[in-house]
Amino acid sequence: MRTATLYCFLLLLGHHISYSQDSQLDTIPWSIDLDDVVVTAQYAPTDSRSAVHRVRIIQQEEIAQRGVVNLEQLLRQELNIRISQDLVLGSSLNLQGISGQNVQIMIDGIPIIGRVGDDIDLSQVSLNNIERVEIVDAPLSVNYGTNALGGVINLITKKSQLHRFDTQVEYQQESIGRKNLNAALGVRPTKKLLIRFQGGYNKFDGFDNVKDSIETDERSFQWNPKEQYFAGGSVRYDFAKEQHIRYAINWFDEEVINLGSIRRPQFKPYAFDDYYYTTRHDHSLHQEGAIGDNYFLKTTIGYNYFQRKKNTYRFDFDTEEKSELANEQDTTRFNAWVFRPVLASRYSDKKLNFQAGIDIRYEDALGQRINDESSNKENFSEISDYAVFGSIQYQAFDQLVLQAGARIAYNSRFDAPVVPSFNLKYALSENLTLRSSYAKGFRSPSLKELFFYFVDANHFILGNADLKAETSNNYQLSLDWQTKIKSQHFEASATAFFNDIKHKIDLYQYVEIDGKLVPAAEVGQTSTQYAYFNQSRYKTVGGNLRLNYTVKNLSLNLGCSPIGRYNLLSESTDDVSPFTFVFETNGNISYRFPKQALQLSLYIRHNDKLIRYFQDYDDEDNPVTGELIQDGFTLSDFTLSKYFWKKRIQFIGGVQNIFDVRNVPFSGGSGGAHSGGGSSTPVGMGRSWFVRLSWQFGWGS
Numbered sequence: 088m089r090t091a092t093l094y095c096f097l098l099l100l101g102h103h104i105s106y107s108q109d110s111q112l113d114t115i116p117w118s119i120d121l122d123d124v125v126v127t128a129q130y131a132p133t134d135s136r137s138a139v140h141r142v143r144i145i146q147q148e149e150i151a152q153r154g155v156v157n158l159e160q161l162l163r164q165e166l167n168i169r170i171s172q173d174l175v176l177g178s179s180l181n182l183q184g185i186s187g188q189n190v191q192i193m194i195d196g197i198p199i200i201g202r203v204g205d206d207i208d209l210s211q212v213s214l215n216n217i218e219r220v221e222i223v224d225a226p227l228s229v230n231y232g233t234n235a236l237g238g239v240i241n242l243i244t245k246k247s248q249l250h251r252f253d254t255q256v257e258y259q260q261e262s263i264g265r266k267n268l269n270a271a272l273g274v275r276p277t278k279k280l281l282i283r284f285q286g287g288y289n290k291f292d293g294f295d296n297v298k299d300s301i302e303t304d305e306r307s308f309q310w311n312p313k314e315q316y317f318a319g320g321s322v323r324y325d326f327a328k329e330q331h332i333r334y335a336i337n338w339f340d341e342e343v344i345n346l347g348s349i350r351r352p353q354f355k356p357y358a359f360d361d362y363y364y365t366t367r368h369d370h371s372l373h374q375e376g377a378i379g380d381n382y383f384l385k386t387t388i389g390y391n392y393f394q395r396k397k398n399t400y401r402f403d404f405d406t407e408e409k410s411e412l413a414n415e416q417d418t419t420r421f422n423a424w425v426f427r428p429v430l431a432s433r434y435s436d437k438k439l440n441f442q443a444g445i446d447i448r449y450e451d452a453l454g455q456r457i458n459d460e461s462s463n464k465e466n467f468s469e470i471s472d473y474a475v476f477g478s479i480q481y482q483a484f485d486q487l488v489l490q491a492g493a494r495i496a497y498n499s500r501f502d503a504p505v506v507p508s509f510n511l512k513y514a515l516s517e518n519l520t521l522r523s524s525y526a527k528g529f530r531s532p533s534l535k536e537l538f539f540y541f542v543d544a545n546h547f548i549l550g551n552a553d554l555k556a557e558t559s560n561n562y563q564l565s566l567d568w569q570t571k572i573k574s575q576h577f578e579a580s581a582t583a584f585f586n587d588i589k590h591k592i593d594l595y596q597y598v599e600i601d602g603k604l605v606p607a608a609e610v611g612q613t614s615t616q617y618a619y620f621n622q623s624r625y626k627t628v629g630g631n632l633r634l635n636y637t638v639k640n641l642s643l644n645l646g647c648s649p650i651g652r653y654n655l656l657s658e659s660t661d662d663v664s665p666f667t668f669v670f671e672t673n674g675n676i677s678y679r680f681p682k683q684a685l686q687l688s689l690y691i692r693h694n695d696k697l698i699r700y701f702q703d704y705d706d707e708d709n710p711v712t713g714e715l716i717q718d719g720f721t722l723s724d725f726t727l728s729k730y731f732w733k734k735r736i737q738f739i740g741g742v743q744n745i746f747d748v749r750n751v752p753f754s755g756g757s758g759g760a761h762s763g764g765g766s767s768t769p770v771g772m773g774r775s776w777f778v779r780l781s782w783q784f785g786w787g788s
Contacts, residue, residue, distance in 0.1 A: 126196075127221040127241040128230045130431035130442050130480070131383040139480070139490050139510045141522055141565050141582070143222040147245075150214055152677075152688055154726055154739055154777050156259060156267045156289065158192075158220075158242070159209035163722060164692045166631055166646040166673045167224055170209070172769055174310060175345065175363070177208025182238045183224050183584060184627030184650045188592075189237035189530055189557070191227070195244055195335070197371050198234065200423045200450065201393030202533060211341060211365065213317050215257075215269040216285045218245045225584070226528040226561045229476055229492040229508045232446055236528030236559050236588070246323060246333060247281060248273045251787025259779040261743075263772050264292030269317075275787075279325045286318035293344075294772045306346040306358060310772055313343045330376025339367040349404070356404045359412070361397060368392040378430075386428040393421040419454030421534075442492075443477035450534065458540040458550070468534045471499045478508070486514040501531045501556040520567045528559035528588070536592055536619045548594070549618040551604060557621075559588040578635040584628070591625040594618070608702045626653035628666060640679040647672045656700045662712045669695035684730035691723040717753040720770060721746055739779040747774040 123135045125142040135142050145161065155161045159178040163170045169181040179187045187206035192199045199207055224238040231239060253273040260266050269287025276282070293312035319337035326332065345361040374386040399415035402408075429444035451469035459468035478492030490510040496503040508526040515521055532554040539550035565582040596607040596614040607614045631648035651666035677688040696719040703713035726741035750767035 125221055126243065127223055127239055128227050130440065131433055136520070136567075139488060139512050139522070140223055140225065140227075140524075141567075141580075143224070145220040145222070147218050150217065150220070151737070151739065151779075151781070152686065152726055152728055153690065153724065154259065154741055154743065154779055156214060156269075157210050158212035158214065158240075161214060161220065162209065162240075164673060164675070164690050164724070165222070166633065166648050166671065166692075167650070168222075169671070169694060174769060175343075175361075176203050176206075178210050179206030180209060183586060184629065184652045185237035185586060185588070186593075188533070189234065189528075189588075191231050191235040191239045193231075193239065193241045194337075194369070195371060195373065196241065196387055196427070197369070197389035197391070197425060198231075198423070200391045200421050201365070201367065201395065202535065203395060205533070205535070208365075211315070211339065211367070212242070213269075213287065213289075213315075213339070214242075215287045215317070216244050216271060216283075216319065217242050219243050225524060225563050226508070226526040226559065226586075228506045228526065228528045228530075229478065229494045232448065232472060232474055232494065232496065233498075233530045236530045236557060237586070244321075244335070245271075245283070246321070248275065248283075248785065249788075250785035251275045253783075253785040255781065255783045257779060257781040259777060261775050261777040263294050263775040266290045281323040281325075282320070283323075284318075284320045287316075289313075289315040289317075307348050308346070309769060311343050311345050313341060316340045327376060331374075333373045333375075335369075335371045335373070337367070337369040339365070341365040347402075358402050358404075360400050360402050360409070362400070364394075364396040364398075366392075366394045381432055381434050383431045383433055384428070385431075387425065388427075389423075389425040391421075391423040393423075395419050417455050419452065419456060421450065421452050423450040424448065438482045440480045440482075441477065442480075444475070446472070446474040446476060446494075446496075448472045452534040452538075456541050457534065457538050459534075459538040460552075468538050469499075470531065470534055472503070472531070473497045474503075488512040496529075498531050498556075500537075503529060503531070503556070504558060518568055518570045522563075522565045522567070524561075524563045526561045528557070528561060530557040532556065532592055532619070539619075547616040549597075549604070549616070551619045553604075554592060554619060555590040555621050557588055557590050557592060559586060561586050574639050576635075576637040578633075580633045581630065582632075583630040586627045588625040589623070590621040592619055593622055595620045613704070622655060624653065624655070624658075626666070627651060629668070640681065642677045643674075644676075645672075645674040654700050656702060656712060660712055663700045667698050667700075669697060671695055684734065686728040688726045688728070689723070690725075691721065693719065693721045695719045715753060717768060718751050720748045720751050722748060722771065735782065735784060737779075737781045737783070739781075740777065742774060742776050744771050744774050749773045 124132050125135045125138055125144060126132050127142060128140050129138060135144060150161060153161065159170060162168045162180060167183055171179050180190060181187065182190050188202065192207050199212065201207065221241045221243060227235040227239045254271065256270040258268050267289050271283065271285035273281065273283040291313045293308035294310040295308045317339045319335065321333055321335040323331055323333040343363040347358040347360050349356050349358050351357065370390045372388040376384065378384050397417045399412045400409040401412055426447040427444060429442060431442040432440045434440055449471040451467065453467050455466055457466045457468050462468050474494055474496035476492065476494035478490055480488060480490045482488050492508045494506040506527045506529050510524045511522065513521045535550065536554060537550045537552050539548060541548040563582065563584045565580060567580045569578040594617045597604045597616055597618040598607050598610060598612050598614050604618050606620050627650060629648060629650035631646060633646040636643045648671045649668050651668045654663045654665060654667055656663045657665045671694060673692040675688060675690040677686060679686045697717040699715045701713050703711050705711050723745040724741060724743045725745060726739060729738045748771045751770050752767045
């Protein structure tokens with residue numbers, strides 16, 4: 088019933104309405120190319136070429152062209168970003184060799200909460216109302232505080248339209264059993280008031296790489312079935328020429344079903360089934376606009392609610408009854424508030440400008456697996472952060488811009504250091520720009536890392552209240568070049584980076600000695616129990632090179648990135664080098680046929696093999712060095728896009744994962760008593776076909 092009602096509602100939005108392609112454009116009154124506008128960590132909406140920070144932009148047109156519906160699918164082709172899969176917890180990312188808990192993922196500047204397994208499940212972040220995605224792969228702790236130590240990914244929603252009425256309806260289906268339907272409706276009752284609604288539905292039937300088909304008598308799947316529903320709306324009021332206020336609300340609901348294998352099939356068969364339910368509610372109030380000719384004020388108030396439930400049942404096939412298993416039910420809930428006003432000057436005739444802001448954050452957690460002995464409430468914990476931050480931007484002369492910033496914070500659980508940053512942007516010539524930066528990062532341990540308690544038949548994971556906060560030093564240097572020769576446009580960029588993180592938090596095997604948790608490797612032991620500990624030092628070093636060539640209707644992009652990850656074992660043995668490097672490449676080529684309103688695109692991304700070193704022990708319990716090697720793999724997609732009826736209707740089709748990559752082997756170990764054998768890890772569901780049909784209509788002025 089719920090599905091049918093939603094389908095009818097979404098389809099009605101597209102009935103008998105006309106469309107103009109310009110409805111996708113933002114109406115912010117800045118005299119710059121709107122395709123190049125960035126807002127992440129900027130004083131005001133800024134041309135990306137003028138920004139002090141280097142910002143990568145993925146526009147809505149490219150999002151649609153790739154045939155992707157969530158953030159995980161979008162980022163898997165991006166250079167410097169590596170996606171990992173957990174078939175229960177979801178997908179996570181690694182940016183510049185830094186794990187996802189150090190990357191702040193935001194929607195319109197408000198952090199997304201609900202890190203399961205230390206990371207945001209990227210497959211839960213829908214792209215249905217996203218205008219563009221901005222990526223800064225450098226610390227922005229001065230601007231955004233904790234969790235921005237490794238970088239920021241900011242999703243910018245659609246906030247404006249040119250017509251009085253605008254609608255969009257999209258339907259996509261994939262051969263692996265995935266369906267996506269979403270729609271949006273925008274109404275401008277007056278020139279100053281805009282009301283938008285959007286909603287959608289994702290359904291995945293489940294897939295198993297081993298069975299090679301979802302049509303099977305077996306109950307369990309390698310990739311679990313899931314259903315997602317999402318809806319939202321916003322109201323924007325332009326109360327002055329360059330000022331507006333906007334309220335937005337978003338709702339998300341997901342069900343993942345993990346059906347167990349049949350046990351004792353010959354006599355009273357049964358199975359253990361897990362059901363995972365995720366609910367998100369996000370509210371935000373934004374004020375943005377100019378104050379006079381020389382100041383820009385942006386205020387954000389946000390509230391986020393996240394709940395994850397796990398229900399485990401025993402299903403008896405003879406009676407077709409299911410019963411709850413004692414001690415196997417769990418509900419965890421998080422609340423988060425953010426208040427963030429930021430004032431910036433924008434004098435065009437002065438050398439000095441500034442930005443100053445306040446950032447107040449509060450988060451609490453409630454659940455059976457939260458064990459905070461310092462709290463006066465059972466299964467409850469909380470943490471808050473109060474900060475002031477600012478920066479000064481000095482334009483020494485036309486070609487040189489210097490920026491220095493700092494953040495001073497009070498954290499309710501940790502001593503937060505003063506976090507500084509320094510940036511330089513120098514135009515060596517009209518076509519060549521140099522950027523360099525130093526930034527200090529800070530991340531306080533999450534409530535889960537501090538107070539998690541998860542012990543059952545298959546898990547033994549503890550938080551650690553003695554954790555220290557992470558701090559880092561980041562250095563980055565980049566060079567950007569572009570030129571245009573008649574109809575040919577060339578762009579090239581080269582970046583080098585070095586990240587040095589102290590007290591990096593991760594899971595390690597542990598033993599208990601004199602009532603204290605100690606990493607098992609430190610005392611020459613192994614264990615099946617895990618807890619969070621600080622690693623003394625972690626570093627990444629590397630760079631990337633990107634090339635872009637456009638001539639008439641042809642566009643070619645190439646990129647490569649060597650990334651070195653630090654090996655902690657190198658401090659205690661000569662068998663391991665300090666850094667292990669991976670070499671990753673990506674590229675895409677697109678060709679447009681303007682008369683036919685047709686575009687063909689090919690995307691490719693190679694993930695190099697990963698090598699991890701660990702301390703192991705031989706049969707006589709002598710320490711030896713083991714290694715775990717995950718093979719490299721290549722992902723490639725092809726898409727075809729065709730417009731009809733004066734670009735009112737768009738068809739997109741193609742094939743994803745052309746090389747049919749599914750499970751990637753990993754192997755290694757020292758051959759000792761505790762070594763592991765060869766196995767594989769899932770990275771994809773193999774080759775699949777998809778089709779997407781979208782209708783976009785608008786009328787009125």
